[in-house]
Amino acid sequence: MNAFFSRSGVDKCDKAGIIEETEHNKLFRGDCQMPKGQKTCSKCSTANGPRAFVCKNCNQQFAFKPKTKEQKTTKLIRDFNWRELERGDKIKVSGGPYFVSNGDFIPMGYRGKFVVESIDAQGIRAWGLDKQSGFAHIYMGRDIQNNDTGIWKVKHKILKIKRKDTIQATN
Numbered sequence: 001m002n003a004f005f006s007r008s009g010v011d012k013c014d015k016a017g018i019i020e021e022t023e024h025n026k027l028f029r030g031d032c033q034m035p036k037g038q039k040t041c042s043k044c045s046t047a048n049g050p051r052a053f054v055c056k057n058c059n060q061q062f063a064f065k066p067k068t069k070e071q072k073t074t075k076l077i078r079d080f081n082w083r084e085l086e087r088g089d090k091i092k093v094s095g096g097p098y099f100v101s102n103g104d105f106i107p108m109g110y111r112g113k114f115v116v117e118s119i120d121a122q123g124i125r126a127w128g129l130d131k132q133s134g135f136a137h138i139y140m141g142r143d144i145q146n147n148d149t150g151i152w153k154v155k156h157k158i159l160k161i162k163r164k165d166t167i168q169a170t171n
């Protein structure tokens with residue numbers, strides 16, 4: 001009694017981004033033909049509606065992560081050369097300089113979404129769009145430690161935010 005899900009039903013939910021499969025919420029991908037759009041509880045195998053947050057039988061929580069409009073229309077590009085960024089490109093920034101004090105890791109870099117203004121030898125000049133507002137110079141140089149302050153200057157991690165239709169057009 002553990003097959004409630006047709007393969008096409010699971011795939012449909014996957015594509016719609018309704019179900020996020022995690023280690024603790026494995027989707028059953030058997031061959032049995034069952035009503036489409038249901039999801040099977042990983043704990044007790046009860047069939048639940050596709051948008052259920054918890055199992056109606058045992059209250060097991062389902063991973064549930066609807067995509068935002070931005071996630072539907074954009075894609076994050078990992079592998080690209082930051083030096084090829086152009087004015088107007090949108091990027092997602094994390095990582096960057098940090099300071100270690102008494103074993104505490106203190107991040108000092110920029111984070112959030114930025115729109116590129118220009119690039120220079122040491123990094124990206126950009127405007128903050130969400131978490132940080134105003135102008136930023138996003139360090140992308142080599143790792144160096146400041147002798148006076150002890151702060152590590154480390155390059156940021158950059159993801160390029162690209163519209164999905166422009167990706168398809170270039171492929």
Ligand SMILES: [Zn+2]
Binds near residue numbers: 059
């Ligand atoms: Zn259950």
